[in-house]
Amino acid sequence: MTKVEIKINYIAEWTDKSARVLVLQTKDETVSFPVIISDNEAFNLIKEIENLQLKRPQTHDLVFDIMKQFNIKLHTVYIYNLLEGIFYTKIQCSNQEKNIEIESRISDALILALKYNCPVYIENSILEQVGMPKETKEDETVYDNTNNLSYKSIEELKELLDEAIENENYEYASLIRDEIKQKENID
Template identity: 35%
Template sequence: MDRARLKVFGLSYKSMSHTGAYALILAEEHDAFRVPIIIGIAEAQSIAIQLENLHSQRPLTHDLIKSLTDRLGATLEEVFIYYWEAGIFYSELRFRHGEELLKIDSRTSDAIALALRYDCPIYIAAKVIEQTAIPVADTEVIKEHLEKVQAQIEKAKEAELTEEDLKRLLAEAVKNEDYESASRYRDMLNARKSE
């Protein structure tokens, strides 16, 4: 098996952390395993709207992309999750335009949002399955995996923050009475000053 077909199993509506990340759970079509993916608020909203057959007053970005590709005569045939590294999934949109197959790099959350709008299959590479899939019987492992991936993402994001960013986040946290985050930002600022 070089790849497996996935379906959207669910979307967590509870924030995974103070950053507002959500968990998108993909399941193998026969429910043998699940693949949790951390996604942002905007993508979670777009996916949720499509899953629940709701309509927004104005087109969301993914609706706009579908309208545009429809007008240009291209159809999304499939989404392929082909690579995973350091908590980040890499995906490809495979559009058909006449006889031509167009492969376009995409964030996985955007790819899933579009796959739902096109009702097209979602596939995952065997190597990515080996690295990220969690057997259905082990739901506690899914929770631990999500927390671990979220921590990796947070650490990478925090490393990119400038001193000004940290001061702004600290002020926002204090204003919102989020003293746990404020303490963390203060400690990060102090650590940078002592370097």
């Protein structure tokens, strides 16, 4: 089993207003993949990324403080499985006596990884399933208007959107969604 180190790339809006798309990417920035998370999970991730301090502790702050008080160190976060669109994640910790692995939701594990500044890994076989390689200059093809979304009708765009979502190509789906919104505002 081969592990690949990943990091948070960005968090974006999703078509469902109560969810967000968390885009993770390999440390070398060559492959990325999306994870759908709730608004609350997105808020807590952004809070850690931006180092925002709230008046009262959130659940993740409490967990972090408890771990510190009991001298538990978080070493790594590991995404080890993907079943029915759900990423299975473990946090690998230790105290002075033993090493332990604890099952976690991906968003909770990532928040703790940010708090501890520890690496996050994904099983390579999972990355191969969900990853989207970053396009390079060599990958670019000759410009073709048939691929330009602005030339498509709203009906064609909605079909493309359904297809993109079905294929879990969320970045492309967000572009299509934006084009639909723009066309609907013009009409």
